[in-house]
Amino acid sequence: METIHNISDFKNVPHQTVVTIGTFDGVHLGHRKILERLTNNAKNTGLKSTVLTFFPHPRMVLQKDVDIKLLNTLEEKKQILETLGLDYLIIHPFTKQFSRLSAIDFVRDILVNNIKSKRIIIGYDHRFGRNRNANIQDLMAFGSTFDFEVEEIPAQEIDDVSVSSTKIRKALMEGDVETANSYLNYAYMLTGTVKKGKGLGRDFGFPTANLHIAEDYKLIPKNGAYVVKSDLGGNTYFGMMNIGFNPTVDGSRKSIEVNFFEFEGNLYDTKIQVQLLHRIRDEHKFNSIEELKEQLKKDKNHSLDLISK
Incomplete structure (x- = not known):
């Protein structure tokens, strides 16, 4: 073409x-x-x-x-x-x-x-x-x-x-990526450049790639946690992504952060494309950092379970 x-x-x-x-x-x-x-x-x-x-x-x-x-x-x-x-x-x-x-x-x-x-x-x-x-x-x-x-x-x-x-x-605004993907016949994608964030995920044991999307007209699905996958350096990596404000750590700006499983490397200033596969849950404000960490562990297990299926 x-x-x-x-x-x-x-x-x-x-x-x-x-x-x-x-x-x-x-x-x-x-x-x-x-x-x-x-x-x-x-x-x-x-x-x-x-x-x-x-x-x-x-x-x-x-x-x-x-x-x-x-x-x-x-x-x-x-x-x-x-x-x-x-x-x-x-x-x-x-x-x-x-x-x-x-x-x-x-x-x-x-x-x-x-x-x-x-x-x-x-x-x-x-x-x-x-x-x-x-x-x-x-x-x-x-x-x-x-x-x-x-x-x-x-x-x-x-x-x-x-x-x-x-x-x-409508499905994406409700977080229903499975329905959206069925009509699209492919996984809904977000494409952007990885920028430096606060680095809090790394402190929690869940380092994240902070995805910046330049096009403000791009539809961003409902806030919450999602199972995703990406092609990074010719290899496919699965992970979990959060869209939202990180209320537990007093986040004031909306962000899109991806924790890739089993990936080691520096993605800063790299353009990546993330495919959304499933939605795990809504975004919540937890009572403590420890409670948030426990939930992230559950999210990862839930994600791995969905991926294996």
Whole structure:
């Protein structure tokens, strides 16, 4: 898969394309049905499968008062899409100026002249152009003018996408990572850089990697303790992670801290990706440090039990 970061950079690509358009946040099972249809169509027609998406998310630009949280960072989305057999991923910068393109300008200049679309696979409810004033019927009419076909994704599939996204976000906000993972078809991930923390975990016998996530739009699951795994230096390590404020030690800032089992080494300033497998419990304020230590031992045993299963 080749990633292109501006539509204008696609002009030099000598291929005609079959295209689908969307944010594809989460790249979950519902999205994968659409993307599988795209790649199969490309194989059958000799066209190049192409996903056109935008960043920032349009709502971040047009509705700045809305605190939107996304399931994937841009890098995570690229990582997942890379595995699905696409030919091209176009990530075009979304701006207010871009949003003001008329429907005909978008179709003629973007879809036809730049991306060389011969077939567009799109949802029945897709809207585009300035103020989103054009619909799929308009797109089909443009297809007759500019010589491309439009394949409509049925209502049931589009509704499945919408329901899945809602259920995934709801599940994560409730800490139900098993349900979220079942809809995603992969383990929900947090990607960040390990920064120095207070070092209290080491004092307790549970040294932690303090994960800093730069993207403030990334959805962080409900506070609490989780079973996780990561690929560190080519090896897989399991561990337990706490999301929260560490109330027992008067924590005032939210943190994400991971204790990896059987890992020895320095992760400071290393970028890592943590996959969430199970949720163990809520975050609690314990009566003493000793009580917290005892609970951490129980958490580790519980985690190891879940991992072994």
